[in-house]
Amino acid sequence: MSYLEVDDLTISFGRRNIVAVDGVSFSVERTERLGIIGQSGSGKSVTALAIMGLLPEHAHVTGSIRLEGTELIGMPERELRHLRGNELSMVFQEPMTALDPTMRVGRQIGEVVALHHGEHHGSIRGEVIEWLGRVGIRQPERIADSYPHELSGGQRQRALIAMALANRPGLVICDEPTTALDVLVQRQILALLRDELADRASIFVSHDLAVVREVCPRVAVMLDGRIVETGDIEALIEDPQHPYTRGLIASARIDRVAPGDRLPSVADYYRPEEQA
Numbered sequence: 001m002s003y004l005e006v007d008d009l010t011i012s013f014g015r016r017n018i019v020a021v022d023g024v025s026f027s028v029e030r031t032e033r034l035g036i037i038g039q040s041g042s043g044k045s046v047t048a049l050a051i052m053g054l055l056p057e058h059a060h061v062t063g064s065i066r067l068e069g070t071e072l073i074g075m076p077e078r079e080l081r082h083l084r085g086n087e088l089s090m091v092f093q094e095p096m097t098a099l100d101p102t103m104r105v106g107r108q109i110g111e112v113v114a115l116h117h118g119e120h121h122g123s124i125r126g127e128v129i130e131w132l133g134r135v136g137i138r139q140p141e142r143i144a145d146s147y148p149h150e151l152s153g154g155q156r157q158r159a160l161i162a163m164a165l166a167n168r169p170g171l172v173i174c175d176e177p178t179t180a181l182d183v184l185v186q187r188q189i190l191a192l193l194r195d196e197l198a199d200r201a202s203i204f205v206s207h208d209l210a211v212v213r214e215v216c217p218r219v220a221v222m223l224d225g226r227i228v229e230t231g232d233i234e235a236l237i238e239d240p241q242h243p244y245t246r247g248l249i250a251s252a253r254i255d256r257v258a259p260g261d262r263l264p265s266v267a268d269y270y271r272p273e274e275q276a
């Protein structure tokens with residue numbers, strides 16, 4: 001049994017049942033980092049939110065999501081909340097919306113620590129400072145006493161990662177965690193995630209193949225709500241099977257385009273009518 005098993009997951013929205021995720025199956029082992037890659041609208045975020053139990057009420061969900069054998073679909077909200085405090089956590093793309101702007105950063109991380117250890121854990125502040133240091137924040141005491149808007153984008157994302165790890169979850173889901181950052185900070189955050197996620201299960205969602213490659217040994221490619229290809233990321237880059245994956249790889253390899261040549265796009269390789 002894998003740590004996380006997603007089986008025939010289908011998600012649709014609204015009275016017209018518009019299908020966003022269509023029969024998706026995959027699994028994640030206890031210390032595995034799985035990338036999910038696909039263009040905007042392919043269903044990556046909705047899949048991630050379904051695992052977290054955070055889909056809006058008008059979403060219709062069928063299939064199965066089992067965490068250590070326990071079914072999450074249909075689980076009462078109270079139990080899901082307990083799981084989110086202990087087993088599951090998520091790093092979002094935009095830390096400014098995920099952090100509470102009215103609360104000092106240290107207190108927000110402290111709440112997660114307290115949730116995990118109980119309110120009366122002796123040195124919540126000490127553990128918060130330790131987490132901030134661990135995710136590479138210099139002057140962690142000063143940052144702990146700051147509000148989110150006083151931090152740089154990279155510091156905010158580091159604080160959010162500390163918050164996602166502080167409850168020592170078994171599964172961390174990262175949804176485009178570096179998209180809003182400049183290239184240098186992005187590389188630092190990816191290296192941090194690679195290290196911190198090494199000893200737990202994680203899912204890393206991105207539209208960017210190069211970014212996923214920095215973190216995940218295995219990847220699932222999503223297109224129009226389905227997984228079209230899964231495998232070892234290096235093997236997949238070497239020998240992609242689906243035309244859409246070939247397009248993704250070609251458009252990521254702009255360094256190989258000769259000066260003056262037209263840049264390849266996914267559309268050069270993949271047209272929806274080809275899909276059997």
Ligand SMILES: Nc1ncnc2c1ncn2[C@@H]1O[C@H](COP(=O)(O)OP(=O)(O)OP(=O)(O)O)[C@@H](O)[C@H]1O
Pocket residue numbers: 013014019020038039040041042043044045046047056207
């Ligand atoms: N709350 C919602 N209500 C209705 N439709 C939704 C809702 N959330 C997502 N969808 C639809 O589900 C589909 C998949 O969206 P999703 O956000 O999962 O894509 P994505 O691959 O994560 O793209 P992006 O990278 O842009 O976030 C889209 O067609 C979107 O319009």
